[in-house]
Amino acid sequence: MQIRDYLIRRLMVLPILLIGVSIIVFALTRVGGSPIGIYMSHEMTPEEVEELEDRYGLNDPLPVQYFAWAGGVLRGDLGWSGVAVAPVTQVFRGKLAATMELATAAGLVAVTLGITLGTFAGSRRDRLPDHLTRVFSVSGSSMPDFWFAIVLLIVFWVYLGWFPVGRSDPAIWASIAHPTGLYTIDSLMAGSWQAFRDAIWHLVLPAITLGLATTAIITRMMRSSLVEELNEDYVDAARAKGLPERLVLKRHARRNALIPTMTVIGLSFGFLLQGTVVVEIIYQWPGLGRWLADAVLRGDQATIMAYVLFTSVLFLTVNLAVDIIYAYLDRRVVLGS
């Protein structure tokens, strides 16, 4: 099947999938309790609860409520977030930008450190640097992020006072415009070195915490791939023709070892997004993860539904993109088979 035909077919199926996802999301959140929970308090009389349910149309049959919600989604109205005290759509953009900025920074930390350490260890197999790196990667992937976050806070916030929590210094944040919502980008666009420094300073601890486990995974993957590649015949051939070891590693073995590592890196983005919940709570990072955690604890169903719908759309889109890229890169892949 041609890529174009496949794309058209997948795009036609996409709305059906989204309707299915929206029904499942709606039904599952209702199983968790009534959406009125976030507006209720123990002081309310039953009459007041009834009045609230009327206000939000929660006395209507469930299908009517579903269509009211789905209609709102199509109009770009995802409801009111009781946790954020604002319309979901209004809040979403800012929170998404905060989370994407953190996840990207964590990803950069993980990729840079992971590939470097993995190469370092793999090229020094069974020597001290290799053992130390393996200890790091095992401990990095087994250390709970909430614990690691607290340790970093104690050392670098309480005792050394080097890095802060939160996303910004409010006064510096207010001094520049935020067209993208990404603090680092906005500060560069505004030409404010002070704001850029503030953005980076606030990113350091949460990005290291969030990226630690992924760093460990990438390190291990890179190391084992590199060890395998270094045992291949073409590496022996390169050495035999007198190529310096540095070039053997850089031009031949590492390049090939990166292929399986890149698959892991691609998969790890979802892992990073999951990790933002804990990291954002501890570091007071105002992103989607912290918002979702608040919403779940307080029964803010409009927010939960919006988040799940968003991630569903994201994954459907990413899956589609990955399928197409695979087919483009490797002609042996037959789309739609």
Next chain:
Amino acid sequence: MFVHAADDEATTLDPAQVEPGEGGETIITQVYERLIEVGPDGPDLVPGIASEVPSIDNGLISEDGLTFTFPIREGIVFHDGTDLTAEDVKYSWDRAMTMDLPDGNAGLLGDIVAETTVVDDLTFEVTLQQPSAAFLNAVVTSSVASIVSQDAVEANGGVAAGEVNEFLTANPVGTGAYQLDAWNRGENFQLGVFEDYWGTPANIDVRIDIAPDTDTRILGLRAGEYDMMEIDPSLVPDLEGAEGVEIYQGGFLLEPIHIGFNTRFEEGSLPPEDTIGPEFFQDPRIRRAFNLTFDYQGFIDGALGGLGGGVPHYFPQGMLAYSEDYPVYEQNLEEAQALFEEAGVWDEGFTVSIIAEEGNLFEVASLVLADSMSQLNPAFQIRVLAQAESQFDEAHASDPIPYALWAKNADPFADPDALMNAYIHPDGEWGTVHGMRDMYQDPDAVAALIEEAGTELDTDARLGLYADLAPMLYDDPMWIIAGNETALNAHRDHVTGFVMNPLWPRPGVKFAFYDK
């Protein structure tokens, strides 16, 4: 900049919509004012927007106790620059009563106020439906009675019955010593000193950081990033002895932790494991036996770390009408056993579920009850169902409540009449929900004493009525009162002017007093 670390985000900053104890009250307390205020020292009232506290002696309360006159200070301006007059006061109260939002507290005004009148630009008059001894302490000082700018509201949506005003939800326009400069949702509130404040201006700008993680707040205070945080007894060991941190202990909160007995449920509507019916807690011997079984000292020494005390039914320390002479329950297992045997449940035993919000002192109180009961008799099984806040609130606000026991804390009322009507009166808020009319041995006598005390304007006579009521409530308890927390606060040692009053909305502080 003074930085306070809060654990909770606000859901609204509109006085007509905020619930008592909700995060928004912290901000409303700083940016809005009321006609009169609770002063920094105890329960004494001080003038606010009104220049005098009404009393019969100064002639501002009519002889029949129905009409209250409030002379308004001259020269008060709102944060939007408009002048405050008696029209704004009437508008604010009428607005809250007209909106009458179920998620707000307008009933506090609507249940007692018959009429509001503007006598002239600087005189406001209220006529009550019946005399009320609690009107000044419990109603006029409450958040819902805060004065908003009529011009600001009318320019931004006005007033509609049953409808939220989205502008006021996020944009307070009051007369307080602070104005709201920014609300970065989920991050912080920024309060700026209001330069045109009529009274003593605030000293320092304030930022309230929303930091839901307890460890982060504690570390931030230790690091000196925060100047102050609200704490409960469980956090004291984490901060005691920390360099530069002072822990304030003063008096008690007015929010005793209690366990409610519910009898108003349909047969078979409790969880399937429960073996009791509605008649179980209608038996006063069983309620007394439960009260005598609970390990109060264990709860206070353990969960509260010794920072708390027992409470007589139902007059917490620090409130008018509290007396050391009132009887307080203590654990007495022999007497409890005798009562359970007399009630005929000792041999057969029972299983009953209790709900509480997970991860807090209410859950611990439930566990202490479960432990105390099973130690007394292994056939007495209390199933503790710890629930998320929204789940608990949903169950708790149901009618009928599908559980026979629940644990929470009382609302911090400033006057005993409000407390009595909410928690003790057989036909009051919880009296109706729990079916207290079928529980009291003499519900009419309890009701009569509460009602008489509520309308008695002579304080001594009023205290006499509560003194008659206290032993009746001990003999016929509607609650288990697990204990009352000491009022606590942790702040850096450079904070000056520190005062705290549990009668102010949580966390019981007014930043206008502080500096550093």
